[in-house]
Amino acid sequence: MPNTPADYSLARNKSYCNFCPGYCCYRLPGATLLIKAEDINRLARYFDISDGEVRKRFLEDKNTFKTREDGSCILLANDRMCKRCTIHEARPKKCSDFPYDNPCPYLENPGLMDIIQPRIEQSLAEAVGKGE
Numbered sequence: 001m002p003n004t005p006a007d008y009s010l011a012r013n014k015s016y017c018n019f020c021p022g023y024c025c026y027r028l029p030g031a032t033l034l035i036k037a038e039d040i041n042r043l044a045r046y047f048d049i050s051d052g053e054v055r056k057r058f059l060e061d062k063n064t065f066k067t068r069e070d071g072s073c074i075l076l077a078n079d080r081m082c083k084r085c086t087i088h089e090a091r092p093k094k095c096s097d098f099p100y101d102n103p104c105p106y107l108e109n110p111g112l113m114d115i116i117q118p119r120i121e122q123s124l125a126e127a128v129g130k131g132e
């Protein structure tokens, strides 16, 4: 049977994530990354701090991470273009599950990439300028 374009969809295989600057780590209007209690506890163990301290340092409200002005997750490194999650081993389940065995909606949507790519390049330029 011939292959269809969907068979080649980007990021149906999660290995694409290893070479991606993390478009999905930028908050877009209407989108929220929901963090659960077990995610907070995993992070607390990772940093060897209390759940309350995790909430204080990283959470914007009860269940989502703080973001920077450009929408990037507070836990995303700005000094590199791939492998940018600074808590990769302890990241929330929603982050590790995304895009849920579906093609990556970011890599398949040039409009979304057009919004996020300039932010990535700007933060990288600033980080390099500061010698981070």
Ligand code: SF4
Pocket: 011, 016, 017, 018, 020, 021, 022, 023, 024, 025, 098, 099, 104, 105, 106, 107
């Ligand atoms: S899910 Fe998509 S946007 Fe997110 S890291 Fe993987 S390839 Fe990149």
Ligand code: SF4
Pocket: 022, 024, 025, 026, 033, 065, 073, 074, 075, 076, 077, 084, 085, 086, 087, 088, 091, 092, 095
């Ligand atoms: S925790 Fe890591 S994978 Fe999840 S949004 Fe933040 S930087 Fe991205």
